[in-house]
Amino acid sequence: MVYPVFAATGAAAEMKWGTMGMQLFGGLALFLFGMEQMSESLKAVAGERMKLILAKLTTNRFMGATTGAFVTAIIQSSSVTTVLVVGFITAGLMSMSQSVGVIMGANIGTTITAQIVAFKVTKAALLMVGVGFSMLFISKQDKIKQYGTMLMGLGLVFFGMSVMSNAMQPLRTYQPFLDLMIQMENPLVGILVAAAFTGLIQSSSATTGIVIVMASQGFITLPAGIALAFGANVGTCITAMLASIGKPREAVRAAVVHVMFNIAGVLIWVLFIDHLANWVTALSPVHPELSGVDRLGAETPRQIANAHTIFNIANTFIFIGFTTQIARLVEWMIPDSTLEEEDLLVSAKYLDEELLTTPSLALGRVRLEVLHMGERVQEMLDSIMPAILTGNKESLSAVRDLDDQVDILYEQIIDYMGRISKRSLSDQQTEEFLKLMEAVSDLENIGDTIETNLVGLGFDRINAGFSISEPTREVLLGFHEVVTKAFKTAVQAVSQNSEEAAQIVTAMKEEITKMTDSAAAHQAERLVAEEPNRIPAYTIEVDIIEKQKRIYYFAKRMAKSVTALEAIEA
Incomplete structure (x- = not known):
């Protein structure tokens, strides 16, 4: 099917295939690069605000x-919108049912690219690039x-379109290529070709844009263009x-909804392409002053x-109802995991590669992952005192094993933050990055x-008998109850x-100091009392208090990553 287009016989011999190919692929590169630049800058400028809008509305x-639809139209990425939705579902801020509507709307938002490209303001392309x-x-x-960057990207989109259009102009009179384009009239062929190309370049907006460029040269008819858009x-x-x-399962469910x-x-629409073509012909501008290929273009x-x-x-x-x-169907197809599976497969829930291109959103995901990591540490905190005071070696070992999960999450967060640091960060984002790194x-x-100190004290108590x-x-x-409250609040703050x-955590310092003094007075009374093993008991009990104070110290430092530095004592 492709061979006759590139055959070096007849009319092909008169065509400069090398020059045409260079211009075509060079224009395509400019077009795709411009779209990427425009999308990245839009996400950087509007990403955080769009997240807040998506969460509230x-x-x-x-x-x-x-x-x-609105968020996707602004940030020009249905993938980012879907990733944000998955984060809200995982954090319990949005139901799966609500997310389905957002995913449907995201498809509408992606059509704004085609509308922009269809304006064909190619004469102003280099002006946009220059400004x-x-x-x-x-x-x-x-x-x-x-x-x-956004304006320059948009200019490159239009300039790339212009280069591709000029490169393809000689093909208007090359019959083998025109015959190939006629095959796109078959909806099945058009859908398969466009689906394969979209899967290759990973952008439906770019595919639709290229289809519009081809249409501007009169290569494809409206029904063929609709099939390619499908x-x-x-x-x-x-x-x-x-x-x-x-x-995570929420991400897979969102992808399945999208598919x-x-x-x-x-x-639904493949059998009604001709009807859709008639409707848009009636709604769209016409150019009766032109004829033939020029009017089509x-x-x-x-x-x-x-x-x-x-x-x-x-x-x-059609589907919003x-x-x-x-x-429910998607939740049935992809059921929730059991607690045992979650324990075996501990992994970051919120860190997503797609958001690395938008540092403000990626840093927001790190905050959510702090909550996930904090839940594991909280499990250790809840278990450690019963294990120290009355537990056995098995219960202490179980607490120690939980730290392995904390270490896995820590490594994944640090790796993700390392990749964020390679992006271009604003001064405010750099400050936020450093504070989050310290909090983690x-x-x-x-x-x-x-894991090291308190579990060790528990074993000392058992070994001393x-x-x-x-x-x-x-x-x-x-x-321990006060320290645990401070820890929970610190995780919430971050x-x-x-x-x-964060201010609640720092304000608890006075309460911690009073309880430390009270505990010290109690231990002094124990020391002079006539009790067996009072010396080793006193030593372990004092160490437990000291390690609890150390946990509060770290919790207070976490809070320090949120509040103004001047407002907190070192």
Whole structure:
């Protein structure tokens, strides 16, 4: 099918295939690079705000779809929108049913790229590149630099389109290529070709943009363009499924929803391509002053963009009433894991590769992962005092084993933060990064203090063969309760970036000091009392208090990563 296009006989001999190929692939590279630059800068500028909007405005399925469309249109990435949704589900901030509406809306948001490309403002392309470059290299403000990168990326998109259009112009009179394009009239062929290409370049928006470029040269008719746009929607499912490999169940469920929605939508509309073509022809601008290929090239790009938008909006309206049923179906297809499986497969829940290109969102995920790691350390804290006071060697060993899970999460967070550090960070993001790095290290130090010091004291108590008196247990448990409260609040402060919670932790220093003095007075009384094993008992009990104070110290340092440095004592 492809061979006749590149055959060096007849008309082909007169065509400069090398020059054409160089211009075509060079233009394609500029087009894709420009889209990537525009998308990355949009995510950097608007990412954090879009996350807040997405978290707050998904109260029902219709609002969720609207919000998903708006957020995706702004940050130009349905993948990032889906990743954010998965994070909200995992954190319990959004139900699976709500997320289905957002994922549907994200498909609408992706059509904005086709609408932009269809404007064909190629004459202003180099002006956009020049102005964007000036903003990027002259300004010292991060936000203006990002806007400059965005404008330069948009200019490269249009310039790449212009280069590709000029490269393909000689093909207007090359019959073998025109015959190849006629085959795209077959919906099945068009869908398969576009799906394969989208899976290859990992961007349905880019595929649709290239289809519009080809349409601007009059190579494809509207029905063929619609079929190719459908194929782009199917091809993006490949991206969604690949991105979900090795991810938590919520991510896999979101990917399955995406795949089901896209494929079902294409199956519904594939028999009505001609009807859709008629509708968009009636709705789109016409150019009766032109004729033949010129008219086709003038009208078809906007018609394809409109068809793409109408198709995704219509599908959302068709399926929006079934979000609850779709959520239940996906949850049935991919059931929750058992607690045993979760313990065996401890892994980061919130860290996602897709968000590394948007440092503000990636740092937000680190905060959520601090909460996940904190839950494991909390489990150690809850278990350690009963194990020290009345437990056996097995219960102490179980606490020690929990630290292995904490260490795994610590390594994964540090690795993720290392990759964030390779990105271009603003001054504010750099400060946030350093504070989070310190907070994660403090959390790991608390786990090590429990595993190494407190577990060791428990073994010392067992090996010495004595029991801790009831009055002393009450003192130690009361102290432990306050330290545990400080730890929980510190984790909350970091994970939610809550200065109020952080101030609560630092304000507890006075209470900790009073309890330390009270415990010291109690231990002094024990020391002069006539009790067997009072010396080794006194030593272990004092050490338990000291290690608890050390845990509070690390909790206070975690809080310090949130509040203003001047507001906290060292």
